[in-house]
Structures are given as structure tokens and as C-alpha cells.
Amino acid sequence: MxxxxxxxxxxxxxxxxxxxxxxxxxxxxxxxxxxxxxxxxxxxxxxxxxxxxxxxxxxxxxxxxxxxxxxxxxxxxxxxxxxxxxxxxxxxxxxxxxxxxxxxxxxxxxxxxxxxxxxxNDNCVADHAFALLLAVVRDVPQLDQATREGAWRDTLPMRPNVSGKRLGILGLGNIGQKMARRGAGFDMELGYHNRKPREGESMRYFESVTALAQWCDFLLIATPGGPGTKHLVDKAVLDALGPDGFVVNVSRGSVVDTEALAAALRAGTIAGAGLDVYEGEPHLPASLLELRNLVVTPHVGGRSxxxxxxxxxxxxxxxxxxxxxxxxxxxx
Missing domain, CATH: 3.40.50.720 (NAD(P)-binding Rossmann-like Domain)
Incomplete structure (x- = not known):
């Protein structure tokens, strides 16, 4: 352009x-x-x-x-x-x-x-986070492609529910709170991690990102960017999330260690990821390009x-x- x-x-x-x-x-x-x-x-x-x-x-x-x-x-x-x-x-x-x-x-x-x-743009970002979560958990892009190629459901793997799972929110600011409200609508059990607990918040608080990841099925990232949160989601956090866990990032690409994420997705250390943001924007890192269990969008979560x-x-x-x-x- x-x-x-x-x-x-x-x-x-x-x-x-x-x-x-x-x-x-x-x-x-x-x-x-x-x-x-x-x-x-x-x-x-x-x-x-x-x-x-x-x-x-x-x-x-x-x-x-x-x-x-x-x-x-x-x-x-x-x-x-x-x-x-x-x-x-x-x-x-x-x-x-x-x-x-x-x-x-x-x-x-x-x-x-x-x-x-x-x-x-809080509502827009929270909406987009759930769009990514639903897309990657339910495998929407791959099912769309398979259907266009003539496949039928009996030949395709079944995908897990989103409702009723444990939702972990990293960063319970305005956007994180909107995510929690959407999670409640999906009958999810809710937990979060901040630098410190929010006063008056009844949602379960976890002292570390790793502890939150170990507990939850889905980890949604809504923390600010900057040096203080660079690679906050690293190999240890992804290992804790586990082979049935999914991560969605709509905050800043720097919060997630790209190479650790790529390795986890390739090895099946985690089940999948949805990214609206990534390191090296606007160019998607080469290590993520061919991953089937990844849904990406070009930093449009706050745009409507x-x-x-x-x-x-x-x-x-x-x-x-x-x-x-x-x-x-x-x-x-």
C-alpha cells in the first residue's frame, strides 16, 4: 500500500x-x-x-x-x-x-x-476476544475450509465446548471486566490475575500468571503493553496452560513470547491460540504462518x-x- x-x-x-x-x-x-x-x-x-x-x-x-x-x-x-x-x-x-x-x-x-x-472501544475489544476464542476452540476457520472442499462432519474431529469452562483473565481493567461479563454469559467459572487484587472484586484472584494458567481452560490477555509486561506469557505459562488449554491475546503482541508460543502450538503443549496482536506488526512472524491451531487477525479488535x-x-x-x-x- x-x-x-x-x-x-x-x-x-x-x-x-x-x-x-x-x-x-x-x-x-x-x-x-x-x-x-x-x-x-x-x-x-x-x-x-x-x-x-x-x-x-x-x-x-x-x-x-x-x-x-x-x-x-x-x-x-x-x-x-x-x-x-x-x-x-x-x-x-x-x-x-x-x-x-x-x-x-x-x-x-x-x-x-x-x-x-x-x-x-472496550466492548469492541471484548467482543473480538470472544470471536477469536470461539473461532479457535470450535475450529471455525478449518471447518469452513473443509466444508467448502466437500467434507462432512463425520470425517472431522469433534471440538470442545466453550460454555461451562474456566476462563482466566490476565489484566482485569475495563476490557478485562467486559470479558468477564461475556464469560459469565457462557456460564464460565471466572478467575483473574493483576499486579494486585481489585478492591471489592468477588472473582477469584491468582497471585501469578502461571497459577492462573494452570487453573483455567482459556487464558484471555487484556493487560497493557510496555516493558513491564514484555513476555509475561512465556514458556512456563504456556506449559501450565496445558494441552487442552487455549490462549487469546487482544492486548499487545509484546506480552506473549512469540517463539515460545510457536513452539507450544507445534508441539501440542497447548491446544490453540487466537491473536489479534503479535510481535513485529504488521508482519506476522514466520514461525506462526503455517500453524493450523492458530487464528489471527490484523490488530482490529478495537476497530468498529x-x-x-x-x-x-x-x-x-x-x-x-x-x-x-x-x-x-x-x-x-
Missing amino acids: LAEPLLHFPALQCPANQRVESMKPTLLVLIHLNDASRASVAAAYDVIYAPDPDSRAEAVAAHGATVRAVLTNGTTGLTPAEVDRLPKLELISALGAGYENLPLDHARARNIVLVNGAGT PEAITASVQNFIANATRHFAGEPVLTPI
Whole structure:
């Protein structure tokens, strides 16, 4: 796919005697936005649209002196060096919930406000996690292919139930809680692991990821990315999950050790996996390409028309409040 060109949506020209403060703030957008989202943002901001590496570098060089806000996401991020080239920067926003590649300490040292899209795509991600879980446990992609090739059920292996099993959730934040609600609808026994137990939570808590994996049939990953969770799901966790266990990751690819997962899937150490995220995005690791007991999607768990609209509106609300001198809604 050809990279999108740098696009500049200028503010309306003002009469010479109009106050400068009434001009739109300059916003640097570093992620892809659809036309409707871009138009919504451009109604209030002078948008510099730079969703690919080349236009990004050009935008920082050409417009860095005027940029007052940046819209990015946790994967695309913003570097400390780029922040240093944006002397008027006041606001950095991650469109979704993740913010692992934002320079938090560097920004805070300059009193730059940091926000994210917490809560805007939780339902979409939780839905997608269960779509992956159902697809891999019930072998939906393989059954679809076999049916198209003329196979009938008597020649195909039976697959286990999803209902009534033990569901382990790694990361009981907003998305993890939505997963738990869906699991309850499937009559599942629920357990979770966080860095510490959630106050007032009745769901069973496990002190370690390994203990959770040893207990559950299905391990759903909804923990944040970043150095603190890199390869949190490793060989030991996969061994604990066992040959009848399944893992689904809709958080960040870095949370799962790719080579350990590939080895476990090849050897039958675990039964299967569903991944919406993976290390080396956008390129699927070669070690995963030929695995039959794996269902993959291209990091679309948080993407739906409803979720994107809510995320963009959340950004606009945060930015409007910030530039009006009011507290933001979803600070990091």
C-alpha cells in the first residue's frame, strides 16, 4: 500500500484585525483516520495529517514550531526527540486505551497534558476476544475450509465446548471486566490475575500468571503493553496452560513470547491460540504462518465504526476542555 501523503488542513483565513487567539490550534495527527473522523477533527483544529514515517518526519520538521497537540496511539507513539522539536506542545492524546509508546516522564517534565481513549472501544475489544476464542476452540476457520472442499462432519474431529469452562483473565481493567461479563454469559467459572487484587472484586484472584494458567481452560490477555509486561506469557505459562488449554491475546503482541508460543502450538503443549496482536506488526512472524491451531487477525479488535467514532469524540472532548482551561476527561 502506498504511503498517504502529508496533508495540511489550514485554518480559515481571518481578517487582519481579528485576534490571533481565535485561530484554530495546530494538531499533528500521526495515525490513520477515516474521512469522517478527519473532518470532525478538522472542524476544530488546523490539522497536519502525517500517518506514515516519511510524512511524519516532514511534518515535524516543517510545522513543529506551531504544533500544540498530537493525536497518536499506543503503538505509533511519540518519541522524546519529537517532543523536543515541538516547543508549543501542550497536549498528547492516544486515540485508544494503550499508551505504551508515549514519553510520559519526558512530557510531564514539560507539563504537557497526557490523555487516552479509555473506555471508548472496550466492548469492541471484548467482543473480538470472544470471536477469536470461539473461532479457535470450535475450529471455525478449518471447518469452513473443509466444508467448502466437500467434507462432512463425520470425517472431522469433534471440538470442545466453550460454555461451562474456566476462563482466566490476565489484566482485569475495563476490557478485562467486559470479558468477564461475556464469560459469565457462557456460564464460565471466572478467575483473574493483576499486579494486585481489585478492591471489592468477588472473582477469584491468582497471585501469578502461571497459577492462573494452570487453573483455567482459556487464558484471555487484556493487560497493557510496555516493558513491564514484555513476555509475561512465556514458556512456563504456556506449559501450565496445558494441552487442552487455549490462549487469546487482544492486548499487545509484546506480552506473549512469540517463539515460545510457536513452539507450544507445534508441539501440542497447548491446544490453540487466537491473536489479534503479535510481535513485529504488521508482519506476522514466520514461525506462526503455517500453524493450523492458530487464528489471527490484523490488530482490529478495537476497530468498529462505533468504537472509532467514540474514540475521536473522546479526543475532541478532551482537547476542547484542555484548550478551554478545564480538566480533561481521561487523563493518563
